[in-house]
Amino acid sequence: xxxxxxxxxxxxxxxxxxxxxxxxxxxxxxxxxxxxxxxxxxxxxxxxxxxxxxxxxxxxxxxxxxxxxxxxxxxxxxxxxxxxxxxxxxxxxxxxxxxxxxxxxxxxxxxxxxxxxxxxxxxxxxxxxxxxxxxxxxxxxxxxxxxxxxxxxxxxxxxxxxxxxxxxxxxxxxxxxxxxxxxxxxxxxxxxxxxxxxxxxxxxxxxxxxxxxxxxxxxxxxxxxxxxxxxxxxxxxxxxxxxxxxxxxxxxxxxxxxxxxxxxxxxxxxxxxxxxxxxxxxxxxxxxxxxxxxxxxxxxxxxxxxxxxxxxxxxxxxxxxxxxxxxxxxxxxxxxxxxxxxxxxxxxxxxxxxxxxxxxxxxxxxxxxxxxxxxxxxxxxxxxxxxxxxxxxxxxxxxxxxxxxxxxxxxxxxxxxxxxxxxxxxxxxxxxxxxxxxxxxxxxxxxx
Amino acid sequence: xxxxxxxxxxxxxxxxxxxxxxxxxxxxxxxxxxxxxxxxxxxxxxxxxxxxxxxxxxxxxxxxxxxxxxxxxxxxxxxxxxxxxxxxxxxxxxxxxxxxxxxxxxxxxxxxxxxxxxxxxxxxxxxxxxxxxxxxxxxxxxxxxxxxxxxxxxxxxxxxxxxxxxxxxxxxxxxxxxxxxxxxxxxxxxxxxxxxxxxxxxxxxxxxxxxxxxxxxxxxxxxxxxxxxxxxxxxxxxxxxxxxxxxxxxxxxxxxxxxxxxxxxxxxxxxxxxxxxxxxxxxxxxxxxxxxxxxxxxxxxxxxxxxxx
Numbered sequence: 001x002x003x004x005x006x007x008x009x010x011x012x013x014x015x016x017x018x019x020x021x022x023x024x025x026x027x028x029x030x031x032x033x034x035x036x037x038x039x040x041x042x043x044x045x046x047x048x049x050x051x052x053x054x055x056x057x058x059x060x061x062x063x064x065x066x067x068x069x070x071x072x073x074x075x076x077x078x079x080x081x082x083x084x085x086x087x088x089x090x091x092x093x094x095x096x097x098x099x100x101x102x103x104x105x106x107x108x109x110x111x112x113x114x115x116x117x118x119x120x121x122x123x124x125x126x127x128x129x130x131x132x133x134x135x136x137x138x139x140x141x142x143x144x145x146x147x148x149x150x151x152x153x154x155x156x157x158x159x160x161x162x163x164x165x166x167x168x169x170x171x172x173x174x175x176x177x178x179x180x181x182x183x184x185x186x187x188x189x190x191x192x193x194x195x196x197x198x199x200x201x202x203x204x205x206x207x208x209x210x211x212x213x214x215x216x217x218x219x220x221x222x223x224x225x226x227x228x229x230x231x232x233x234x235x236x237x238x239x240x241x242x243x244x245x246x247x248x249x250x251x252x253x254x255x256x257x258x259x260x261x262x263x264x265x266x267x268x269x270x271x272x273x274x275x276x277x278x279x280x281x282x283x284x285x286x287x288x289x290x291x292x293x294x295x296x297x298x299x300x301x302x303x304x305x306x307x308x309x310x311x312x313x314x315x316x317x318x319x320x321x322x323x324x325x326x327x328x329x330x331x332x333x334x335x336x337x338x339x340x341x342x343x344x345x346x347x348x349x350x351x352x353x354x355x356x357x358x359x360x361x362x363x364x365x366x367x368x369x370x371x372x373x374x375x376x377x378x379x380x381x382x383x384x385x386x387x388x389x390x391x392x393x394x395x396x397x398x399x400x401x402x403x404x405x406x407x408x409x410x411x412x413x414x415x416x417x418x419x420x421x422x423x424x425x426x427x428x429x430x431x432x433x434x435x436x437x438x439x440x441x442x443x444x445x446x447x448x
Numbered sequence: 449x450x451x452x453x454x455x456x457x458x459x460x461x462x463x464x465x466x467x468x469x470x471x472x473x474x475x476x477x478x479x480x481x482x483x484x485x486x487x488x489x490x491x492x493x494x495x496x497x498x499x500x501x502x503x504x505x506x507x508x509x510x511x512x513x514x515x516x517x518x519x520x521x522x523x524x525x526x527x528x529x530x531x532x533x534x535x536x537x538x539x540x541x542x543x544x545x546x547x548x549x550x551x552x553x554x555x556x557x558x559x560x561x562x563x564x565x566x567x568x569x570x571x572x573x574x575x576x577x578x579x580x581x582x583x584x585x586x587x588x589x590x591x592x593x594x595x596x597x598x599x600x601x602x603x604x605x606x607x608x609x610x611x612x613x614x615x616x617x618x619x620x621x622x623x624x625x626x627x628x629x630x631x632x633x634x635x636x637x638x639x640x641x642x643x644x645x646x647x648x649x650x651x652x653x654x655x656x657x658x659x660x661x662x663x664x665x666x667x668x669x670x671x672x673x674x675x676x677x678x679x680x681x682x683x684x685x686x687x688x689x690x691x692x693x694x695x696x697x698x699x700x701x702x703x704x705x706x707x708x709x710x711x712x713x714x715x716x717x718x719x720x721x722x723x724x725x726x727x728x729x730x731x732x733x734x735x736x737x738x739x740x741x742x743x744x745x746x747x748x749x750x751x752x753x754x755x756x757x
Binding site for chain 2: 003006007010014213214217218219221222223224225226227228429431442446
């Protein structure tokens with residue numbers, strides 16, 4: 001068997017057979033799902049039931065709120081009891097002692113100031129969730145609104161028309177078919193970019209650790225008496241890359257399954273569009289922009305996303321970006337004796353990576369900015385940035401950016417792999433010597 | 449026939465000359481000792497032979513061919529700095545290393561079983577390296593070095609880390625491999641094993657070869673015509689007998705005899721010495737003091753270093 005293939009096989013099997021890999025592969029999606037479900041549960045439910053006492057000595061609010069809702073064209077009475085909130089009204093202000101001994105858990109005190117600037121005192125026995133607090137606040141707000149409309153002698157309908165908001169209806173002249181989709185699609189791209197970013201970081205560091213392990217265990221000299229250092233480095237990079245790819249694919253599948261099951265149980269499939277496309281989309285969904293969509297809207301949105309382009313770009317930038325960074329990680333591993341010594345060289349990889357990540361986050365906010373164009377072309381940041389750009393679609397006007405970016409990335413990773421290989425082959429046999437950037441430069445030009 | 453010939457090798461690392469016009473030539477089926485102080489350039493030379501690095505100048509020939517990448521499969525190398533993957537099982541690890549040397553999986557498995565039995569470690573197959581002692585790991589490393597039956601074995605300090613019993617086992621294996629036709633380059637500081645195992649040696653010091661030849665030759669070159677003579681009789685008679693022609697280096701009493709260390713000048717021989725003493729002394733024994741490799745090593749290196757200074 002070809003020697004690189006042998007090395008790839010070893011690097012791959014050793015890691016895939018590890019308990020930690022198997023556990024993380026199954027646990028990752030479960031944890032992720034649990035986190036999402038947990039967040040939803042925490043946000044939506046506060047299991048304690050609240051008895052709210054609204055004290056309004058003037059009695060204005062109570063009198064009209066309960067009676068006048070239909071006349072005012074409201075859908076339902078204010079302060080309607082729900083499962084976890086029961087309202088009671090009184091005009092008599094209790095003492096704190098009274099409140100303590102009562103069955104009420106929350107107490108809102110309305111006074112003359114409240115009618116003017118909306119300030120109320122809120123007493124609690126135990127702090128309610130933000131959701132409950134918002135609900136009470138909202139009810140009070142619109143009740144007071146109603147009271148003021150009446151007080152100023154306005155008609156409710158007139159007031160409603162005064163209060164009418166504004167909607168910006170987006171028309172992109174350059175891309176006439178697209179509405180506000182663009183930003184959300186950038187969100188999808190950002191999800192993929194996040195996967196690439198995490199992947200490069202986690203598995204790049206594994207490459208570095210693998211190299212250091214071979215150095216410290218002194219197995220390296222035995223190995224390179226059988227294979228060329230460059231073969232060993234490439235075998236390691238590719239083998240570990242495949243481990244990462246395996247994990248990402250398994251995560252996508254398991255997450256999809258887990259989401260489908262959870263969504264079915266919760267009966268809210270529409271809220272979790274992540275089921276359709278697994279991990280990456282779920283992460284975009286976690287951003288919140290998508291869960292707000294109505295069912296059919298989200299479907300048409302999903303159809304608008306250029307999936308083919310995204311998948312191809314994802315595979316290309318995933319592999320290209322990993323080769324580029326992993327070979328740098330390998331060179332760093334070769335240049336040091338232990339993981340603690342890697343600190344001085346880590347900025348070479350971490351700064352461009354984090355920078356690319358930040359740029360893509362901005363790109364999400366401002367999809368057509370110049371920053372995206374520039375850093376989408378620069379190879380060190382392009383793997384992350386270009387995912388966001390691709391999710392927004394390419395056309396004849398800007399496709400040159402993609403082509404340039406791809407060509408530059410290929411050229412750069414060939415260059416980087418070569419450079420890293422030169423440093424690697426010298427570094428792996430150097431012990432007990434703290435390398436400097438200057439020395440790495442010298443190593444690159446050693447003969448033979 | 450020469451298994452290996454390195455001709456006029458030069459190698460420098462950022463200004464430091466590691467090898468300066470070094471040539472060695474290793475006859476097939478012999479054990480060749482590569483000696484020298486730490487940092488003399490032995491490892492640099494070994495790495496060049498293993499094609500881990502390339503020489504700046506000079507060439508290496510293997511079995512009459514210019515050294516090429518595929519030759520690594522016919523060379524077995526046990527580096528001084530050696531280790532194994534700690535988390536890997538012994539069996540898998542040996543299989544991996546064997547396949548890297550070009551063996552098929554079936555062949556590697558069969559040979560490994562043989563060697564594991566011979567070294568009585570066949571129960572270790574599924575153990576992890578981190579569970580082995582240093583000596584045990586060394587055994588595994590030796591096996592992985594010789595498994596693919598290389599024509600040339602390069603062993604760098606093969607006995608370090610072994611107890612005397614296992615060191616002897618390795619020594620016996622080396623002799624067996626030699627008798628089966630393998631050529632061995634042995635780099636070591638253990639001069640005892642050099643005398644015992646090596647046919648030829650090269651002493652490298654400060655990047656160059658300062659001494660080479662068969663062990664017998666080298667020893668002959670370092671003979672000083674000094675003899676130890678055990679006798680009964682009076683010291684005064686010894687003094688008279690030796691006269692001015694022979695140099696008395698030492699004389700000490702052992703029980704009822706004396707042992708004198710005497711140097712014979714170039715124009716005389718042992719017969720002349722005995723002739724001069726026989727009349728008045730009773731000679732009990734006489735033998736030549738031949739320097740051992742340890743003394744030769746120290747003498748050659750210090751002589752070279754003082755000349756350079």
